[in-house]
Amino acid sequence: MYTMNGAQLIIKMLERQGVELIAGIPGGANLPLYDALFASSAIKHILCRHEQGAGFLAQGISRSTGKAAVCFATSGPGATNILTAIADAYLDSIPVVCITGQVPASLIGTDAFQEVDTYGMSIPVTKHNNLVRSVTDLLYIIPKAFELALSGRPGPVLIDVPKDIQTAMISFLKWPQPGCCLEQKPTDSSQLAMAAEMINTAKRPILCLGGGIIHAGASEAARALIEKSSIPATMTLMGLGALAADHPLSLGMLGMHAARSTNMALQHCDLFIAAGARFDDRATGKIVEFCPEARVIHMDIDPSELSKLKTAHIALAGDVKESLHALLPTLEPNGRKIWRNYIEVLQEMYPLTSPEAVVPEKPYGLILKISELLQENGFVATDVGKHQMWTAQVFPFTRPRQLLTSGGLGTMGFGLPAAIGAALAFPDRQVVLFTGDGSLQMNIQELATAVEQQVNVKIIVMNNKSLGLVRQQQNLFYQKQYFACDFQIDIDFAAIAKGFGMKAFNAEPGCNVAELLSVILTQPGPCLINVPVGVEEEVYPMVPPGASNSIMLGGCNAEKCKC
Amino acid sequence: MQKNVNVEMIDKENRSAVMVLELMVNNHPGVMSHICGLFSRRAYNLEGIVCMPIGAGELSRMWLQVNEELKLEQVIKQVQKLPDVVSVARHAAGHPVFSGLAAFM
Numbered sequence: 001m002y003t004m005n006g007a008q009l010i011i012k013m014l015e016r017q018g019v020e021l022i023a024g025i026p027g028g029a030n031l032p033l034y035d036a037l038f039a040s041s042a043i044k045h046i047l048c049r050h051e052q053g054a055g056f057l058a059q060g061i062s063r064s065t066g067k068a069a070v071c072f073a074t075s076g077p078g079a080t081n082i083l084t085a086i087a088d089a090y091l092d093s094i095p096v097v098c099i100t101g102q103v104p105a106s107l108i109g110t111d112a113f114q115e116v117d118t119y120g121m122s123i124p125v126t127k128h129n130n131l132v133r134s135v136t137d138l139l140y141i142i143p144k145a146f147e148l149a150l151s152g153r154p155g156p157v158l159i160d161v162p163k164d165i166q167t168a169m170i171s172f173l174k175w176p177q178p179g180c181c182l183e184q185k186p187t188d189s190s191q192l193a194m195a196a197e198m199i200n201t202a203k204r205p206i207l208c209l210g211g212g213i214i215h216a217g218a219s220e221a222a223r224a225l226i227e228k229s230s231i232p233a234t235m236t237l238m239g240l241g242a243l244a245a246d247h248p249l250s251l252g253m254l255g256m257h258a259a260r261s262t263n264m265a266l267q268h269c270d271l272f273i274a275a276g277a278r279f280d281d282r283a284t285g286k287i288v289e290f291c292p293e294a295r296v297i298h299m300d301i302d303p304s305e306l307s308k309l310k311t312a313h314i315a316l317a318g319d320v321k322e323s324l325h326a327l328l329p330t331l332e333p334n335g336r337k338i339w340r341n342y343i344e345v346l347q348e349m350y351p352l353t354s355p356e357a358v359v360p361e362k363p364y365g366l367i368l369k370i371s372e373l374l375q376e377n378g379f380v381a382t383d384v385g386k387h388q389m390w391t392a393q394v395f396p397f398t399r400p401r402q403l404l405t406s407g408g409l410g411t412m413g414f415g416l417p418a419a420i421g422a423a424l425a426f427p428d429r430q431v432v433l434f435t436g437d438g439s440l441q442m443n444i445q446e447l448a449t450a451v452e453q454q455v456n457v458k459i460i461v462m463n464n465k466s467l468g469l470v471r472q473q474q475n476l477f478y479q480k481q482y483f484a485c486d487f488q489i490d491i492d493f494a495a496i497a498k499g500f501g502m503k504a505f506n507a508e509p510g511c512n513v514a515e516l517l518s519v520i521l522t523q524p525g526p527c528l529i530n531v532p533v534g535v536e537e538e539v540y541p542m543v544p545p546g547a548s549n550s551i552m553l554g555g556c557n558a559e560k561c562k563c
Numbered sequence: 564m565q566k567n568v569n570v571e572m573i574d575k576e577n578r579s580a581v582m583v584l585e586l587m588v589n590n591h592p593g594v595m596s597h598i599c600g601l602f603s604r605r606a607y608n609l610e611g612i613v614c615m616p617i618g619a620g621e622l623s624r625m626w627l628q629v630n631e632e633l634k635l636e637q638v639i640k641q642v643q644k645l646p647d648v649v650s651v652a653r654h655a656a657g658h659p660v661f662s663g664l665a666a667f668m
């Protein structure tokens with residue numbers, strides 16, 4: 001017979017789940033949980049400086065490891081602060097278990113101090129949520145939360161625990177089994193046979209790898225299929241790394257900031273195979289004009305994604321890795337010489353970068369320089385903005401989970417705490433964060449967490465003194481009427497980092513940027529470098545929001561292409 | 564073989580029809596919020612709802628009057644995804660649950 005209180009029960013069950021790190025901030029309504037956590041030797045608590053930071057830190061752990069990660073917040077403001085990070089996890093299908101404190105059950109509904117309806121507010125941004133109503137329910141709810149977070153399409157689960165449930169005593173005879181990822185129903189074999197036939201007879205197929213490939217650990221399976229049937233493959237932002245950027249069949253990212261050649265090839269494909277991708281509007285552009293000549297095969301573990309936005313001729317509901325494995329032996333080897341030649345010509349005609357753009361003083365060059373210096377097993381985190389898109393465009397990602405970026409929600413402030421999370425999960429690897437001066441300010445307090453934990457995070461602030469991507473939209477679509485996008489003060493980020501006790505550098509005009517970058521990457525522990533970036537540097541090409549992917553503005557070969 | 568149809572291109576006018584979905588759900592105070600929240604945030608038309616606990620009160624049965632012919636498959640898949648939903652059955656319009664209620668209107 002085991003006897004303990006609800007808070008101790010939660011911590012013990014988290015230990016039994018194999019949880020080693022919890023990010024969070026204590027407050028009145030979750031103090032019993034913290035009291036129980038103090039007694040745990042298996043779990044290390046990471047004290048963040050804002051609950052949103054704690055949520056993103058947990059995401060960094062989860063995105064880099066593929067395991068479910070845990071974060072804690074107190075009731076009221078703690079809960080509202082963490083919800084942005086939970087919504088972000090929901091849109092990118094990241095398994096996070098968030099445990100919030102709540103006012104005692106007897107006070108719920110009385111507008112008690114720090115009471116908000118966390119349960120109600122988290123319904124639309126979680127895969128599932130619970131308001132715990134009795135201490136015995138925890139025996140079922142905690143393992144179930146992990147099972148739900150990890151199974152099928154992963155996602156965040158929130159558990160709201162009233163304070164009196166945390167202190168209530170419970171006696172029980174047997175520990176429940178830890179929750180784990182459940183197996184999926186196999187993909188329909190007749191649909192698989194039809195898909196194979198469609199691929200074998202296609203003349204101009206393109207495979208699109210989404211975040212689902214990464215969640216499913218299916219990148220090897222995808223590569224085998226790509227190589228056997230010579231299928232050129234593009235990736236969504238969430239899929240980057242699924243196929244090495246230097247693979248001869250890689251087309252890089254598709255959509256709003258794709259290379260011209262990639263979107264052009266998609267306009268001409270006769271078969272579009274979406275694997276773990278969900279036809280996001282940033283990827284497809286105006287959907288009625290996306291891949292106009294193509295039949296569609298859609299593989300997804302979530303049946304509700306199939307034909308949600310574009311009708312699939314063949315819908316393969318199931319684990320994408322299993323579907324790809326099942327397809328492989330039924331595919332006929334095919335060189336696809338004509339199609340590949342066609343694409344190669346496009347790629348030669350419309351390169352993404354130019355020799356002038358890849359010098360280390362320019363954004364692309366800076367990112368490429370870091371890619372040379374970063375250890376092969378290192379991680380790359382980004383914030384949201386131009387710097388994120390430049391990184392997605394040119395960083396040569398070689399493996400899944402290498403890139404940590406906020407795709408679906410596009411949340412500024414994601415980068416720093418997520419980078420810290422990855423660095424805590426992999427203490428002997430390097431993590432580089434590309435951030436903007438705008439994004440960094442959204443969770444800048446986590447510099448303190450980085451220093452306190454002495455994580456191996458190198459922060460590259462690409463500082464254009466503006467909300468760059470917003471400015472770019474005003475440039476292109478609002479007649480250059482720049483408003484509320486240029487910062488009116490100069491911020492000395494190196495001085496701020498130093499104030500937190502972090503080593504920091506400033507790339508002064510005229511300095512040798514490449515040399516400075518190699519210095520910061522060899523520093524032990526956290527380190528920040530501020531690099532000025534011209535405010536006029538834009539991310540090109542760009543498909544106007546809502547327009548077809550055939551309309552691509554700007555870039556080094558815009559005049560060549562009157563499309 | 565199906566044509567390459569873009570879902571957003573389908574003519575949205577004059578093609579709606581009322582259907583009734585019958586759900587079995589876990590009975591707890593939040594389950595109505597989950598169901599109604601799903602319909603409102605995905606902009607599915609929900610016109611009527613009847614819900615009663617069954618048996619010992621562990622489960623409830625719920626009837627939803629849904630006005631979504633084109634998106635009906637989507638609606639059903641999304642409803643099925645909710646962990647609190649045990650089963651979903653579909654019925655044509657004019658289900659006795661709602662026609663019976665009409666007497667009170």
Ligand SMILES: Cc1ncc(C[n+]2csc(CCOP(=O)(O)OP(=O)(O)O)c2C)c(N)n1
Pocket residue numbers: 383384385386387388410411412413435436437438439440442462464466467468469470
């Ligand atoms: C939390 C949040 N607020 C607002 C936005 C809208 N937004 C998208 S990009 C951007 C500017 C980002 O600026 P910065 O981080 O400096 O990056 P840059 O584009 O200059 O590289 C803004 C405000 C957002 N994505 N997230």
